[in-house]
Amino acid sequence: MDTVELDKKYVLPTYARADVEFVSGKNARLVDSNGKKYIDFTSGIGVVSVGHANERVNSAICKQLSNITHMSNLYYTAPQALAAQKIVEASGYDMMCFFGNSGAEANEGAIKIARKFGERDGEIKRYKIITLQHSFHGRTITTVKATGQESMHNYFGPFPDGFVYADNIAQVESLLDDHTCAVMIELVQGEGGVQPQNKEEVQSLEKLLKSKNILLIVDEVQTGAYRTGEFLASNVYEITPDIVTLAKGVGGGVPIGVVMTGLKEVFTYGDHGSTFGGNFLSATAACEVIDILSEYKKSGDLEITSIFFNQALEKFYSENKNLFTSKVGIGMMCGLRVKDADTLGKIIQSAKENGVMVLKAGKNTLRFLPPLTITKEEIDEGFKSLNRAISSM
Numbered sequence: 001m002d003t004v005e006l007d008k009k010y011v012l013p014t015y016a017r018a019d020v021e022f023v024s025g026k027n028a029r030l031v032d033s034n035g036k037k038y039i040d041f042t043s044g045i046g047v048v049s050v051g052h053a054n055e056r057v058n059s060a061i062c063k064q065l066s067n068i069t070h071m072s073n074l075y076y077t078a079p080q081a082l083a084a085q086k087i088v089e090a091s092g093y094d095m096m097c098f099f100g101n102s103g104a105e106a107n108e109g110a111i112k113i114a115r116k117f118g119e120r121d122g123e124i125k126r127y128k129i130i131t132l133q134h135s136f137h138g139r140t141i142t143t144v145k146a147t148g149q150e151s152m153h154n155y156f157g158p159f160p161d162g163f164v165y166a167d168n169i170a171q172v173e174s175l176l177d178d179h180t181c182a183v184m185i186e187l188v189q190g191e192g193g194v195q196p197q198n199k200e201e202v203q204s205l206e207k208l209l210k211s212k213n214i215l216l217i218v219d220e221v222q223t224g225a226y227r228t229g230e231f232l233a234s235n236v237y238e239i240t241p242d243i244v245t246l247a248k249g250v251g252g253g254v255p256i257g258v259v260m261t262g263l264k265e266v267f268t269y270g271d272h273g274s275t276f277g278g279n280f281l282s283a284t285a286a287c288e289v290i291d292i293l294s295e296y297k298k299s300g301d302l303e304i305t306s307i308f309f310n311q312a313l314e315k316f317y318s319e320n321k322n323l324f325t326s327k328v329g330i331g332m333m334c335g336l337r338v339k340d341a342d343t344l345g346k347i348i349q350s351a352k353e354n355g356v357m358v359l360k361a362g363k364n365t366l367r368f369l370p371p372l373t374i375t376k377e378e379i380d381e382g383f384k385s386l387n388r389a390i391s392s393m
């Protein structure tokens with residue numbers, strides 16, 4: 001049986017997969033099972049931040065695996081301690097880390113910290129967490145409920161109580177009450193449509209929450225690891241959240257999730273745990289990815305790439321205003337709003353046929369999350385293919 005037949009027979013049908021099977025890649029280039037070549041403007045949904053088959057990451061992983069892969073969190077793991085140091089130092093915050101394996105799991109950790117904080121701190125038990133409409137926080141029962149999209153709450157109940165949705169940042173204040181322990185936001189909503197929040201609004205929310213002793217959780221699962229130009233979007237927005245979650249881009253393709261917080265004493269022995277979290281494999285990958293990206297940032301090359309990519313995207317946008325209504329996003333997390341939702345599917349399909357992979361976000365946004373290390377040649381080639389895709393529609 002070929003891959004498609006095997007998948008259809010043995011893998012549960014939770015994904016409407018595109019009809020393509022990738023077999024190899026190099027930086028922003030991909031090859032499928034027919035030998036056809038593509039430019040990758042998705043980086044596996046913001047994961048392969050340092051490009052496909054990154055030699056430094058692969059060699060660090062291989063070296064580590066030839067010694068030891070896993071021994072659990074019952075013992076010290078040098079790469080985990082190092083990864084925590086690198087993440088905290090890159091963030092510039094006075095925080096500590098907990099390691100899990102995914103974004104949803106990182107958010108679960110954040111919610112547990114906020115709930116325990118709300119239980120202990122103050123006279124009455126505080127448990128409510130305010131999240132935003134069109135947010136996305138994950139697929140576990142709790143993070144599905146934290147996600148402010150009604151369409152995701154159709155089944156699976158009863159859900160954990162205590163999640164309240166604000167239409168936008170400005171509405172949050174009117175929803176705060178004596179039971180509120182935290183507000184959880186994405187600074188640029190990813191799945192919701194590449195929607196950046198307003199910086200002043202976020203900064204005044206931060207002040208308001210501090211004055212009320214309510215925690216600010218920033219879900220940086222998609223925005224983190226230099227996607228928006230700094231290590232965290234929180235750095236771009238010049239705020240200091242109480243809790244930050246990371247995943248996607250941090251491991252360069254190896255599954256890892258991180259919850260980091262300045263509340264260093266809320267969790268104590270036994271409060272949280274993970275079998276795999278931060279093991280030798282994933283933590284080694286994270287260490288190398290962060291080293292690569294922080295050098296890339298320091299050298300100025302990240303900014304050069306981001307400017308070049310955004311100029312190419314702007315040009316593509318201005319030449320196709322019959323299809324697109326606006327360009328959105330920050331850094332290398334970009335989108336084009338498509339005039340009507342039907343056209344979006346056609347663009348993505350035609351792009352694939354013409355050798356460039358792009359993503360959908362929300363109902364009507366064409367989303368671009370290229371590897372941060374994408375080259376000028378790869379960017380030019382990708383937009384050439386996109387132009388071909390549009391003309392052949």
Ligand SMILES: *Cc1c(COP(=O)(O)O)cnc(C)c1O
Nearest residue numbers: 102103104136137138190221222
């Ligand atoms: C992808 C994503 C998640 C979920 O991450 P998983 O690793 O799929 O569990 C959570 N929050 C945001 C903002 C995301 O983009």
